[in-house]
Amino acid sequence: MGFPNDSGNPGxxxxxxxxxxxxxxxxxxxxxxxxxxxxxxxxxxxxxxDPNCVIVFEGYxxxxxxxxxxxxxxxxxxxxxxxxxxxxxxxxxLMRQYCFECDCLLCQNQEKDAEKLAGEEHAWKEVKDAxxxxxxxxxxxxxxxxxxxxxxxxxxxxGRLPDTNIYQLKMLDCAMDACINLESWExxxxxxxxxxxxxxxxxxxxxxxxxxxxxxxxxxxxxxxxFPQALETLKQAYNIMKVTHGADxxxxxxxxxxxxxxxxxxxxxxxxxxTVIIMPLLDSDVPHHANRNAGLLEKxxxxxxxxxxxxxxxxxxxxxxxxxxxELRKESLDISLLPCLSVKYF
Ligand SMILES: [Zn+2]
Numbered sequence: 596m597g598f599p600n601d602s603g604n605p606g607x608x609x610x611x612x613x614x615x616x617x618x619x620x621x622x623x624x625x626x627x628x629x630x631x632x633x634x635x636x637x638x639x640x641x642x643x644x645d646p647n648c649v650i651v652f653e654g655y656x657x658x659x660x661x662x663x664x665x666x667x668x669x670x671x672x673x674x675x676x677x678x679x680x681x682x683x684x685x686x687x688x689l690m691r692q693y694c695f696e697c698d699c700l701l702c703q704n705q706e707k708d709a710e711k712l713a714g715e716e717h718a719w720k721e722v723k724d725a726x727x728x729x730x731x732x733x734x735x736x737x738x739x740x741x742x743x744x745x746x747x748x749x750x751x752x753x754g755r756l757p758d759t760n761i762y763q764l765k766m767l768d769c770a771m772d773a774c775i776n777l778e779s780w781e782x783x784x785x786x787x788x789x790x791x792x793x794x795x796x797x798x799x800x801x802x803x804x805x806x807x808x809x810x811x812x813x814x815x816x817x818x819x820x821x822f823p824q825a826l827e828t829l830k831q832a833y834n835i836m837k838v839t840h841g842a843d844x845x846x847x848x849x850x851x852x853x854x855x856x857x858x859x860x861x862x863x864x865x866x867x868x869x870t871v872i873i874m875p876l877l878d879s880d881v882p883h884h885a886n887r888n889a890g891l892l893e894k895x896x897x898x899x900x901x902x903x904x905x906x907x908x909x910x911x912x913x914x915x916x917x918x919x920x921x922e923l924r925k926e927s928l929d930i931s932l933l934p935c936l937s938v939k940y941f
């Protein structure tokens with residue numbers, strides 16, 4: 596085995612190139628790279644930086660899924676590379692790794708390149724170097740070092756780099772990962788929430804990375820008892836993931852499980868809200884109750900809401916025993932009826 600030799604035998608090198616050009620990076624449920632594999636029929640797919648299909652994995656099984664309507668005869672495309680980087684970098688990477696020049700619409704228009712590199716150049720270059728240096732940490736101490744570096748850079752770049760700058764975005768992602776590994780849930784949610792706007796900008800429509808990011812943020816909100824917000828975030832993840840992963844995917848099953856748990860807690864809270872606040876008010880039509888309820892004081896209302904919240908928090912630790920009854924499920928739940936629950940107390 597070796598590089599091309601004088602005898603005319605092409606040797607190993609062309610074969611090596613063919614393999615590296617046709618390999619697929621296998622990712623886990625959270626879209627983290629875990630290996631590479633050869634899937635010969637999939638190697639026939641051409642590249643577009645704005646493709647009509649995506650590839651997701653279920654274990655080692657590769658799933659090709661369409662993410663928009665495809666006309667009869669239209670070519671199926673996938674993106675060979677990370678589409679987040681600006682046009683010139685995508686072009687360089689495609690030439691280096693796959694030996695071709697991309698002329699897709701995104702490359703022609705250089706769309707969103709300005710946003711991707713917004714902010715002070717020397718600041719994002721420093722962040723870019725720092726992000727590129729990160730290797731997957733193996734210990735708690737290494738995660739702590741990474742988090743400290745992220746915190747330093749993020750605070751020193753306040754006002755100099757918007758979160759839409761892709762290197763700043765990568766740094767926020769990195770800080771979120773570090774916090775999750777160090778079990779600093781509140782801080783993880785803080786960084787994760789900041790990434791959602793840029794993710795929406797760069798991964799519009801149906802993109803698996805956005806679905807996974809929404810799911811991660813939704814789980815963090817759920818773990819911190821922010822149930823209405825968690826439900827909203829998980830619903831957004833669900834709407835994208837049913838296209839990018841499909842209903843049978845294990846990640847989708849996990850998402851549906853946590854979404855249902857979140858709904859169950861909210862159904863219970865709503866039921867209690869009805870019993871304590873709404874029903875007494877409806878009873879006010881009855882003269883006997885009129886005086887008592889017509890003047891339900893704001894302070895009194897607040898006390899009752901606090902009681903609900905307490906119950907709500909306690910029920911969280913026992914939520915398995917508190918799944919809603921069928922009867923309760925049939926009642927339509929309008930989260931907007933819970934303004935006091937959604938913002939003020941969570
Ligand atoms: Zn392109």
